[in-house]
Structures are given as C-alpha cells and as structure tokens.
Amino acid sequence: MELNKYRKSKQRQKILGLLKSTTKHPTASWIYEKLKPEFPSLSLGNVYRNLKILVELGCVQELKFGSTFDRYDGNVNPHYHLICENCGQIKDIEMRQETALDRKVEELTDFRVRNHRLEFFGLCEACVPSNGNGKAWHEPVFSAEEYE
Ligand code: ZN
Ligand code: MN
Secondary structure (H helix, E strand, O other), rough: OHHHHHHOOOOHHHHHHHHOOOOOOHHHHHHHHHHHOOOOOOOHHHHHHHHHHHHHOOOOEEEEEOHHHHHEEEOOOOEEHHHHHOOOOOOEOOOOOOOHHHHHHHHHOOHHHHHHHEEEOOOOOOOOOOOOOOOOOOOOOOHHHHHO
C-alpha cells in the first residue's frame, strides 16, 4: 500500500498496526506513549508526521477536533461515530452510511458531494446518570496530561 514517495518505515508500520488493533480512536500522544518503550528515539513529532503520511495513503482516518485533540481511526470504511462529551470515548456505530444524504444535499445545492461525516454527541452508557444520582464515575479514556 506504500507509495514509492515514502520510504518504508518500521515506526510507521507499528503505528498502523496499533491503530488497526484498537477501537479506541486514539490521539497522537496515546500512540507515542505506547510506542516509546520500543522506540526510545521516537518523538511526538515523528508520530504526527507518520500519521499524516498514513492519512495521505488512505490507511488511516483522521477525526479532526483541533490540533492535539485529533483522533485516529484504523478503520477506513465509511462509518459514523458516537462521542461521549463526558469521558471523550469515541465508538463506531454499526450502521450503514446514508449515501442518499449526499444526493439530497446535491439536489439542494450546487455542491458535488464526495463523502460526509456524522458524529453523535452525548453520554456513553457508563456516563449516563443513574437514578438521578448524577454521573457515574469511571476512568476517562484519555487523561488530561495526554493532551498536553
Ligand atoms: Zn463516557
Ligand atoms: Mn471509527
């Protein structure tokens, strides 16, 4: 899948493998922390550069939330996401993309639609308040310092 433009890189292959093996939709920092023990010379900048290449090659999907909040998905098939506003968890929805929506938008506008993204915001099952006692506490998916 690698284009000749980019030299094969062991680190990049590892990043891709990591993303293919998780459903967490991690941040670049999370990937960096995971691979640091195996690649002591790795920098966060390396991780960002490699992620950028993987996105360009179509091996990885980027969910843009603004710089360090961006999340990466090893699943490049079109799919929708559930995003928990309390803990930051992102989950895939087992539902086919509504391609009819693309045609509908094209009918309403002069825009040629290639694709669309859809995210549903709310609370995951662990964060939904139970019996009106407020939010159930659980470990955030990504701790605050991972965003720094
Ligand atoms: Zn949650
Ligand atoms: Mn996903």
